[in-house]
Amino acid sequence: MSPNAGDLSGAVGLVTGGVSGIGAAITAELRGRGAIVVAVDRNADPEAAPSSSGTAPARAGWEAAADVRDFATLSGLSRQVSGEFGRLDFVVANAGITDWGSMSDGDPQRWREVIETNVLGVAQTIRATMPVLAAQGRGHIVITASISGRTAYVGEPIYIATKWALVGLSKALRKEGRPAGVRVSVIEPGIVDTPLVRQTAEGAAELAEVRALDPQDVARMVTFVLEQPAHVNVDEIMVSPLGQDF
Numbered sequence: 001m002s003p004n005a006g007d008l009s010g011a012v013g014l015v016t017g018g019v020s021g022i023g024a025a026i027t028a029e030l031r032g033r034g035a036i037v038v039a040v041d042r043n044a045d046p047e048a049a050p051s052s053s054g055t056a057p058a059r060a061g062w063e064a065a066a067d068v069r070d071f072a073t074l075s076g077l078s079r080q081v082s083g084e085f086g087r088l089d090f091v092v093a094n095a096g097i098t099d100w101g102s103m104s105d106g107d108p109q110r111w112r113e114v115i116e117t118n119v120l121g122v123a124q125t126i127r128a129t130m131p132v133l134a135a136q137g138r139g140h141i142v143i144t145a146s147i148s149g150r151t152a153y154v155g156e157p158i159y160i161a162t163k164w165a166l167v168g169l170s171k172a173l174r175k176e177g178r179p180a181g182v183r184v185s186v187i188e189p190g191i192v193d194t195p196l197v198r199q200t201a202e203g204a205a206e207l208a209e210v211r212a213l214d215p216q217d218v219a220r221m222v223t224f225v226l227e228q229p230a231h232v233n234v235d236e237i238m239v240s241p242l243g244q245d246f
Contacts, residue, residue, distance in 0.1 A: 006227045009034030012085045014077065016040045016068050016125050017095030021194035022144060025215035026092055026222050027061070033223060037061040038081055040068070041095070068095045068121030074128035082132045090226055091129045093122040094144040098159045100202045111158045118162035119169075126173065134180040138230065141182065142222055143170050147190045147238060151246045155202060163188075167236075174235065183233045185225040189218045190240030210243040 008030060015030070017023035018039025027039045037060075044063035066073040082088045096118045099110045122143060133139030148156065149163030170186040177184050193212040197203035206212075217239065225234040 008223070008226060011035040011089040011226070012081065012087050013090035013092065014038050014040055014081060014088070014125075014129065015092040015094055016121070017144075018092075019044050019063055021196055022189075022192060022215045022218050023092075023094045025219040026094060029216065029219035029223050030226070031061060033227075035061075035090075036085065038064050038077065040064045040066050040074075040077060042067040068093075068125055069116050071124045071128065074124055078128045078132055087136065088129060088132045088139060090140040090142065091125065091133070092142045092144070092222060093125045094142075095121055095125075096144065096162075096196075098156060098196060098200075098203075100155055100200050101157075102154070103157050106158065114158050115162055118159070119165045122166060123169065130177075130182070133182045134177075137181045139182045140226055141173065141177070141184050142225060143184070143186045144218070144222075145170070145186050145188045147188050147240055147246065149188060150238065153246065170236075174233070185234050186236050187218060187221050187225070188236060188238040189213055189221075190244045190246075192218060210241055212244075213239065213241050 013035060015023055015027050015037055018027045019041040020043065023041065027037050030037050039061065041063065042065065044065040046065050064077055066077060068074065097114055099114050101107065126141060143166055145166040146163040148160045149167040152160055167186060170184055174184040191197065191206055191210065191212045192215060193207055194215060197207060221237050221239055225237065228234060
C-alpha cells in the first residue's frame with residue numbers, strides 16, 4: 001500500500017466472512033476505494049472465482065469458498081493471492097458466529113463450533129497469512145472483535161469468551177508483528193444489524209429496542225485504520241450505537 005494516508009488503490013487483501021453482513025460491507029467498501037479484495041467465506045459462490053485466463057473478477061477480487069476452520073485451504077489461498085499479485089497488503093479476520101444460551105443449558109457442540117470459528121478461525125487466518133506479511137516487511141491485520149470482548153451480560157457466555165480472547169490475541173500479535181513491520185488493529189463494534197443477529201429471537205428483540213449500527217458503519221472503521229500512513233498503527237476502535245448502553 002502507498003505510505004500516503006487515504007490511498008488503498010491497488011492494495012491487495014483478504015476478508016474472511018466476506019460475503020454477508022459486516023464482511024460483505026467491508027469487501028464492498030474496500031473495493032470501492034480501489035483495493036483488490038478476495039472475500040473468503042464458507043458460503044461463497046464457487047462460480048465467482050476467477051478463471052485461469054485472468055479475467056476481470058481477478059482484477060477486482062473474487063469470492064473464495066473456504067471455512068476458516070480449514071487451515072490447509074486458508075494457506076492455499078494465501079499462497080494463491082500473494083503469488084498472483086506479488087503482494088498481500090492486508091487481512092481482515094472477520095468471520096464469526098454466535099450462540100444464545102446459558103452455562104446451564106447450552107449446547108457443548110455449538111460451543112465448540114463458536115470457539116473453533118471465532119478464535120481458532122482467526123488464529124488460523126493469521127497463521128496462514130502472517131509469514132507472507134512478515135517476509136514482505138509490511139502489512140496490516142485487522143481483527144473484528146466486539147464490544148462483547150470488553151463487557152459481559154447474560155445470554156452469550158461462549159461468544160463473549162471468544163471476543164475477550166480476540167482482544168488478548170490482538171495485543172500479543174501486535175507485539176510480534178511490530179519488528180516485522182506488520183500492523184495490527186482490532187475493531188470492537190456494538191450491536192450491528194446483520195443476518196447473524198436477526199436469525200435469533202433474542203437478536204431480533206435487541207434490534208427492536210435500539211437503532212443498531214449498520215454493517216457499513218463497521219466497514220468505515222476498517223477502511224479508516226487501513227488508510228493510515230505506514231508509521232501509524234490504530235490499536236483499537238470501539239464503536240457502538242448511540243442508544244446502546246451496556
